[in-house]
Amino acid sequence: MSKDDGTISKKRFMEELRRYQKGSVTRRHFLGVTGLGVASAVMGAAVPGLRPRPAWAAGDIGDRVILATWPNYHDEANFDAFTEATGAHVQVNVFGSNEEMLAKLQAGGSGWDVFVPTNYTITTYVDEDLIAPLDTSKLANYDAGSFEQRFSDAGSVNGTLYAVPKNWGTTGFAINTSKLDGAPTPTTWKEFWDLTMGTYSGRTMVHDYQLTTIGNALKYFGYSFNSVDEKELADAEKLLLDAKPHLFAISSDYQPPMRNGDAWMTMCWTGDGKQMNVDMPEIVYVLGKEGGELWSDYYAIPKGAPHMDAAYALINFLLDPAVNAKEVLAHGYPSADARTNALLPKELLEDPILYPAADLLSALEFGAAATLTDPNRAELLARFKSA
């Protein structure tokens, strides 16, 4: 059987797939609020001519695998290679927050095979019986010993492995230093909020995400990033409400306004900070001295995943150090896998945005499970937005 005897060739298929992957405007907030990522994935399934032909290699794992992940977080060439090798086409659903992923799984019928939860959410998925334990015999490329432990231990709950590490990173802020008029670059969250209500009024963005927006407001007062203390949350809420009239937007889609100059400062994740800094050196990435978030994302399989074999095949494929190294080069988020890092160029491993200095890192906190389920934090952000 020739590979190209169908109505559409493999090459043509990948071109078509790329086209609407590009068309789906991969922006975190945009896709988050609109569900266009889901829509484009559904479209991919609905157009029969675009489906790959049945598998001819690596055993029959079906013709598709559905991945729920974050935007700008993969190398599309790797997905092409996976399809080429297995015949299963990767449908990508893009999400804007852990809350939204949890909401979709709680509502049932998500149809996902693989999803990408952040460290602090995994125990909740286990408690809610939404996540399947992983069978390591199907993950030949998973080598527990090669991962830095602090970025991999959240994957195991009560001794059972539920998730394997994808990437890790930090949450700091990005600031366009050309608008500082010679003032020194801020280094703390206190300065972030003071600038917001001062010379950067109308030019600052905060995430549309309870963990980081509330967490970094708590940092203004020196409280824990993860606080669920009522008095401390009340202080944070007051700060947020005071700052709200000075904000440019409450949105996790901060790259476009930062790049075109509408916004001058924003809460920011490692990879986005790196991407903006590469193109516009005047935008620098800062980790607040008081601390903030250190996070680690994982690959996991939801209970009742419709294409279980394909799910294992995809995770195993992405854990391959050579594949993983390409991922890191594409998205700029560090990997905790020593085998992957051995394949990466030295400049990248020494990059201060990806690998911050030890004293900055030590001040950071991992998100706590309590923040995901705490009703006060969820309601606080909702109140802040609707105020």
Add this chain to the structure above:
Amino acid sequence: MRQLRRNGVLLAPAGIWLLVMLVLPLVVVFIFSFGERGAAGGYVPALTLEQYANLPARWTAFKNTLILAPLGTLAALLIAYPLAYYLAVRCSPKWRTTLLILVIVPFWTSILIRSYAWIFILGGRGIPALLEMVGIDEVRLINTPFAVLVGIVYGYLPLMVFPIFVSLDKLDKRLLEASSDLGSTPLRTFWQVTLPLSVPGVATGCMLVFILLMGEFLIPAILGGGKVFFVGNALVDLFLQSRNWAFGSAVAMTLVFIMLVTVTVYMKFISRLGGQRDDISLM
């Protein structure tokens, strides 16, 4: 009997559809609105009015919706009416079809993409940059209520144009001649003949736009930058972020209730206007 059975067959598809897709979900939402949020989110059965008592926490969202939805409807009407009038009355039939198609063409692209385009038009490198060239500095458009209003009018304009066009298109032109023969100025003819006869189109257009706007969430989310919050946005947040289904249901039921009341009052008002029109035509 046979007649009855035939009617039953005719109505069954729509009836079942409405029951399964509208009535049952509404009943579920109604029941949920008296419940409580689960520990990790979701819904826990209960019988409490707590969720309704918490409604003031979303007052701004209701206020924004109740101000911007009627305002958007009015703005769309003021822009759509002259256009529809031109298309139906003034435009040569040769061009009419082409122009009507041009009104529809934007619908071929998703409202999402079109709203996103406005981010760049209203953003710092769009209209404000042009204004700067003529010396008007520091104009902020994006992420303001004005930006949301622009997006709303842009997105919903065709829904307003078409019903008005249809009612004006059906208008018997001989009535206009008669009015003119009887000595009316063109302006008086418009006020006393054309406008009253187009009331059904105006009423339909306004209702279509207003009802859809009350549930709008996309345009405020994209052009309001999360700062201009509609009830629709509050609902998205309650179900997809804070996972408070009980409170979300209470907000949803309240919105449904407000819509029922406003639409009922509106229909009463319109049917009275319609009655007046009948009187006129009888004279």
